[in-house]
Amino acid sequence: MPQASLKRLTWIFLRVGNLTFGGGDPTMAALQSELVLKRRWLDVEQYALIYGLARITPGTNLVAFSAAAAWQILGWPAAVLAVLAMTVPPSAVVVMLTSGYQSWNSNPLAMAAIGGSIAAASGMMATSAWQLLAPEIRPGRWLRAGVIFVASLVASLVYSMSPIAVLGLAALVGFLWQAAE
Amino acid sequence: MNLILLYLLLLKATATSFSGLTSMPVVYHDFVETRHVLTDRQLNAAVTAGRTAPGPNGLYVVSVGYFIAGVPGACAGCLAVITPAFLIIPMLRYLGARAAQPAVRSAIRCVMLAASGLVVSATVPLARDALTSPLAVGIAVASFLFLVFTKKDTVWVVLGSAAAGLAGKLL
Numbered sequence: 001m002p003q004a005s006l007k008r009l010t011w012i013f014l015r016v017g018n019l020t021f022g023g024g025d026p027t028m029a030a031l032q033s034e035l036v037l038k039r040r041w042l043d044v045e046q047y048a049l050i051y052g053l054a055r056i057t058p059g060t061n062l063v064a065f066s067a068a069a070a071w072q073i074l075g076w077p078a079a080v081l082a083v084l085a086m087t088v089p090p091s092a093v094v095v096m097l098t099s100g101y102q103s104w105n106s107n108p109l110a111m112a113a114i115g116g117s118i119a120a121a122s123g124m125m126a127t128s129a130w131q132l133l134a135p136e137i138r139p140g141r142w143l144r145a146g147v148i149f150v151a152s153l154v155a156s157l158v159y160s161m162s163p164i165a166v167l168g169l170a171a172l173v174g175f176l177w178q179a180a181e
Numbered sequence: 182m183n184l185i186l187l188y189l190l191l192l193k194a195t196a197t198s199f200s201g202l203t204s205m206p207v208v209y210h211d212f213v214e215t216r217h218v219l220t221d222r223q224l225n226a227a228v229t230a231g232r233t234a235p236g237p238n239g240l241y242v243v244s245v246g247y248f249i250a251g252v253p254g255a256c257a258g259c260l261a262v263i264t265p266a267f268l269i270i271p272m273l274r275y276l277g278a279r280a281a282q283p284a285v286r287s288a289i290r291c292v293m294l295a296a297s298g299l300v301v302s303a304t305v306p307l308a309r310d311a312l313t314s315p316l317a318v319g320i321a322v323a324s325f326l327f328l329v330f331t332k333k334d335t336v337w338v339v340l341g342s343a344a345a346g347l348a349g350k351l352l
Binding site for chain 2: 017018019027049050053054055056057058059060061062063064065066067068071072076079083084086087088089090091093094095097098099101108109112113114115116117118119120121122123124125126127128129130132133136144145148149150151152153155156157162163164166167169170171172173174175177178179
């Protein structure tokens with residue numbers, strides 16, 4: 001199997017990051033296949049630790065995962081290149097899509113299509129919330145999950161509490177109220 | 182809006198979230214509610230653009246930056262997505278063992294639960310702006326069910342909902 005090099009490693013992040021749709025989990029699964037199974041540049045324990053830490057690192061899980069995996073293999077230069085490979089080209093695509101939205105603003109047919117996509121955004125956001133909530137709805141944990149979900153929704157929607165305060169309070173509750181593993 | 186302020190506000194949103202769209206409540210609060218430099222519709226469009234492109238879901242922040250300040254704003258958004266990621270390296274070096282402690286894991290789980298409530302809270306005003314017809318409501322519900330039950334790629338939802346919107350206009 002080939003030795004790790006900055007060029008090879010950056011190419012993997014560029015290829016996987018820009019050809020995998022669906023966000024963090026599918027992309028991290030593809031990187032697991034490339035870095036752990038095919039090339040063995042990371043072992044399973046390293047991958048598991050990085051995956052777990054990426055979940056608790058502020059920001060986007062996938063970008064943190066890329067930084068840590070590349071750093072573990074080839075140090076800081078690799079971490080920087082991996083993060084750039086993972087974010088800059090898709091950001092250009094995002095800008096083009098946003099620019100398209102602004103350009104097509106006066107075309108009724110384009111706006112009908114965009115309106116359909118924008119309606120879907122509500123469904124996507126609800127899915128995102130569900131994916132965070134669903135793993136905690138199980139015996140021993142559902143009560144805490146329900147209380148925190150409803151309390152944070154009410155605090156934000158009814159009392160306009162700032163999101164950072166809500167998250168800080170939730171962390172405090174988590175320290176004090178530990179549910180079954 | 183000043184680019185440094187834009188970057189710092191977007192960084193505040195990304196650095197206080199733990200996955201792609203969970204930064205949205207802070208973005209909504211700062212840019213839509215407080216400063217009025219972004220509309221509900223633009224934020225909806227930003228989420229759609231971010232989910233349509235490959236790569237991390239959190240890149241909708243790039244679109245937010247673009248709406249507010251053009252290409253320099255998009256660069257500020259991209260930088261705000263990148264910056265917190267490097268925190269993982271000192272964590273990997275020094276905190277790896279502690280991440281498994283029950284109290285820390287419990288706190289993280291509760292933050293994720295609160296984030297889900299915050300995402301729903303941020304979705305309500307955006308849905309109020311976007312879901313103005315039975316067709317739009319149908320598209321939103323169908324998108325939710327499709328993504329939850331099929332695990333298929335988001336790009337199919339975006340393409341399908343665009344086709345449904347177009348068909349609704351033509352028929």
